[in-house]
Amino acid sequence: FQVVTKIEGSTIPPAESPTAAIQVLNIAESSNLQGVSNTITIEFISNVRLFPSSTITFSGLVNSDFENSNQVSIFGTNASFFGFGLWDREQGSLALTVSAEQQVAPNILCSISFTIKNPSKPVSAFTRIETSGEVTYGVQSAKIPISVFPSPVFRANENPKFTTAFIHETNTVNGAINTITISLVANIEFVVGGVLVLHTDGNSGNLDFGSRPIISVSGQSAIVFNYLCQNING
Numbered sequence: 144f145q146v147v148t149k150i151e152g153s154t155i156p157p158a159e160s161p162t163a164a165i166q167v168l169n170i171a172e173s174s175n176l177q178g179v180s181n182t183i184t185i186e187f188i189s190n191v192r193l194f195p196s197s198t199i200t201f202s203g204l205v206n207s208d209f210e211n212s213n214q215v216s217i218f219g220t221n222a223s224f225f226g227f228g229l230w231d232r233e234q235g236s237l238a239l240t241v242s243a244e245q246q247v248a249p250n251i252l253c254s255i256s257f258t259i260k261n262p263s264k265p266v267s268a269f270t271r272i273e274t275s276g277e278v279t280y281g282v283q284s285a286k287i288p289i290s291v292f293p294s295p296v297f298r299a300n301e302n303p304k305f306t307t308a309f310i311h312e313t314n315t316v317n318g319a320i321n322t323i324t325i326s327l328v329a330n331i332e333f334v335v336g337g338v339l340v341l342h343t344d345g346n347s348g349n350l351d352f353g354s355r356p357i358i359s360v361s362g363q364s365a366i367v368f369n370y371l372c373q374n375i376n377g
Contacts, residue, residue, distance in 0.1 A: 163191045163285055165199055165274045167292040168252070176330065177299040178208055178263040184219065184256040191278055193224075193247035199276040199287070202236035204297050206262035219256040221247075228257055241279075261299040269293045305329050 166188050173182040185201060193199075215230045215237070224247050225239040237257060241247060272294055276287035307328035314321040327339075 163278045163287045165189050165287055167274055170294045170296050172296040175301050176303050177261055179261055180258050181261045182256055182258045186252060186254045188250055188252055189247060190249055192249050193241050194279050195241050195243050196279040197241045198238060200236050200238045201272055201274055202234050203270055203272045205235035207232055208260040208263055215257050217255050217257045219254045221253040222255050265300045266298040269295055270297045
């Protein structure tokens with residue numbers, strides 16, 4: 144036998160279907176220092192459901208010192224929707240693809256973060272973040288029109304520097320043993336392999352370190368520099 148069910152209602156004609164759109168609500172960064180690692184956080188919403196293989200691209204982060212065309216880790220509240228991002232240095236873009244068995248519901252706030260390197264030189268103009276993409280519906284797809292979100296992030300308008308510098312000595316007698324204490328506070332992080340060079344202004348006379356090319360270093364932060372430094376004249 145055959146069961147026939149009558150369903151009443153209507154569908155939305157294609158011409159009246161809503162246009163897919165990604166709206167960026169906020170972009171934040173962790174640092175505006177030139178040439179250092181910077182964590183970018185983007186908050187956005189989609190007005191349509193994003194099914195697996197749907198893509199979103201954020202572009203405009205140009206002049207980064209980050210490697211070209213690499214898979215980058217993403218993290219944050221909704222990173223699991225996408226798994227990872229694809230970075231293109233030339234375009235200054237991050238592409239996200241909705242992972243298999245994942246869906247992004249419409250009109251929910253999504254937040255993802257990723258870390259790249261700031262430009263090595265300051266950028267005067269506001270960053271124009273362009274958002275585009277493609278929504279996949281099974282074997283069909285629809286383009287997401289480009290939208291622009293001007294933002295002050297990624298301008299790298301601050302130089303790395305020592306914000307505090309202090310020096311103290313224990314002896315001012317000519318030819319005597321003198322312990323020099325130097326206190327420095329930097330606005331950047333010292334990474335493994337980094338070199339800190341301290342030199343005189345040329346008016347301190349001849350510094351006699353004897354025949355030792357290596358000088359022992361002590362103090363609260365000496366472990367950062369392996370307790371040793373190299374003696375370079377001047």
